[in-house]
Amino acid sequence: MSSAANLRNIGIIAHIDAGKTTFTERLLYYAGITHRMGEVHDGDSQMDYLPQEKERGITITAAATHFSWLGAEVHLIDTPGHVDFTIEVERSLRVLDGAVAVFCGVGCVEPQSEVVWRQADRHGIPRLAFVNKLDRPGADFDRVVDDMARKLNARGVPLTVPLSEGGEFAAVADIVTMEKVSFSAEDQGAGVSRTPLSEAELALCARYRETLLEAAADVDDAAAEKYLAGEAVPAPLLRAALRKGTLAGKIFPVFAGSALRNRGVQPAMDGIVHYLPSPEEAPPARGDDPLTGVPATRKPVPSAPFSALVFKVLQEEGRRTVYLRVYSGKAEEGDTLLNAATGQKEKVARLFRMHAGKKERIAVAAAGDIVAARGIRFARTGDTLCDPGAPIVYESIEIRKPVVSIVVEPRTVREMERLRDLLCTMADEDPTLSFREDADTGQILLSGMGELHLEIAIDRLAREHGMEVRKGNPQVVYRETVASAGRAESVFEREIAERQVKVVTVVGVSPAPRGSGVRISDGFRLLGLPPDVADGAEMGLREGAFFGALGYPVDDVAIELSRLEFLSGVPSPMAAKVAAAKAFHEAYEKGKPYLLEPVMAVEIVVPDEFLGGVIGDVNARRGNVTSVDRRPGGSFLSAAIPLKEMFGYVTALRSLSQGRGTYTMKFSHYDKG
Known part of the structure; x- marks a missing residue:
């Protein structure tokens, strides 16, 4: 330590x-x-x-x-x-x-x-x-x-x-x-x-030295005094100024x-x-008390209550290994920790310091350490582990949504359950990997960040778990949203526990800015509903947005529940949930739903003589060229192109550039298809 x-x-x-x-x-x-x-x-x-x-x-x-x-x-x-x-x-x-x-x-x-x-x-x-x-x-x-x-x-x-x-x-x-x-x-x-x-080298370095002195003077008063007075600035003072900046x-x-x-x-x-800073020079770790929601901080010292963030989960030789960044306090083997995100208790069985794929057993993990732990059964990426007597929850880790899917199926029907279990394990390790079963066909749809991401996942299934799968062609993960506002008053009537329940619900749906996701106004909390019934209503709205009228996840919408009234029967969370989901779908359909497709930010590097052909091909793929930067090594072209048009692009680019062009792409945003 x-x-x-x-x-x-x-x-x-x-x-x-x-x-x-x-x-x-x-x-x-x-x-x-x-x-x-x-x-x-x-x-x-x-x-x-x-x-x-x-x-x-x-x-x-x-x-x-x-x-x-x-x-x-x-x-x-x-x-x-x-x-x-x-x-x-x-x-x-x-x-x-x-x-x-x-x-x-x-x-x-x-x-x-x-x-x-x-x-x-x-x-x-x-x-x-x-x-x-x-x-x-x-x-x-x-x-x-x-x-x-x-x-x-x-x-x-x-x-x-x-x-x-x-x-x-x-x-x-x-x-x-x-x-x-x-x-x-x-x-x-x-x-x-x-x-x-040498004299020639001193002349070459003079302008770099001047840049260095100016930077040091801009961030440190002591260095600035010597620089402006024309005095020599000693190396220790320079390093201190540079560290500060x-x-x-x-x-x-x-x-x-x-x-x-x-x-x-x-x-x-x-x-x-x-x-570069030590943990002591980093700002105190900021989080919230999970019980009160009040902001809280932890100093990076071993004497503070223990707190750590789970930033990675691995399955190694059938054992679950969790990577932790310890922000405060210290933990030993055998300690019981609280998962502040879920309220579950976890027990530390083993602690390790990592060297790539190898481990070194240690007895204590203290503030500032990055360690691996075994025995942590339930914590996932982004969860906070802390001292049960001093709970704190840190901001989780941003996880991007998958944009490419493929159908995977085992060689035999008997292996379907094992495939589901293995995919659950892999999604636990990698939160950007997800899967779902198609309700109509029963096929498993595996989704990830790109073709290589999915290729590696399938390769790992075969090598590490002996699970050979058949796969379909890559498919784009679409989403949907509304073009205009929609409002519906819905009546839900059903017999529950031998009593007739009737609920009137009013929901409004409207377009939200790109990238904002599903936003639910919390105004319905003021309708006087019991807390568990209000929670049920919110769950119904969220589950209703899992799939919209076109069969895809709903995105970029604002939802407002303005009325939820039980005209008969005892108010219950389940009835509120079903009624809210029904009203959402009716309002959503009135908002004129349309498809959103993923658009990729693409960077292409080609020799100048092939630039015209490449730009023409980008336009043919419904792409929009945003910039062209000419350099000695060739032209750098930036473009926004729908993902659907990018499958097989590597072959097309090689053909257009005699094998000399390269490209990279990343997800940019969803837009109207």
């Missing part, structure tokens, strides 16, 4: 193929955790431990590990770059205190880099940037820093910059100490030497390197300790 002041809880975030996992492998090697470097392209990296990750050379699940550096204990999570696995990034950023964003020196700020950067912005996480692959032709360090300002509205401050020898990236210049930092080839970059900069989110230190060539990594490791 480390002191919280010496902890760093960080994540590695980036676009797919920017080099996150390779960078992480170097961190572990130089910290002495591993004795040989695993390579993604060889399928032997430590952090990509799933068979699917080794085969595809991509990160699918966020892997946690830890190492020591400069006297600090660094807890690190390597996150996926592929948009289909964005839940892994979201739930990791929710529990981290800092992050390192890895940018490709050639591709600069790529689409998924923007997505994960915005996610980190939303959580207010301080970040460093590591500009990778500077050994490759076309790499441009300055362009990445400019891209950060232009695309991310982020003030990147270079702390190391690339130095070339014979046109090759060979070393970095440390702008804080104004030294040349070289990495020995004999021991895979582990040997680091510092020498004075980084923690405030005003500046983002930038480091140069090439992880694959073992150059520039150790200065970035120093930067993790120097500039």
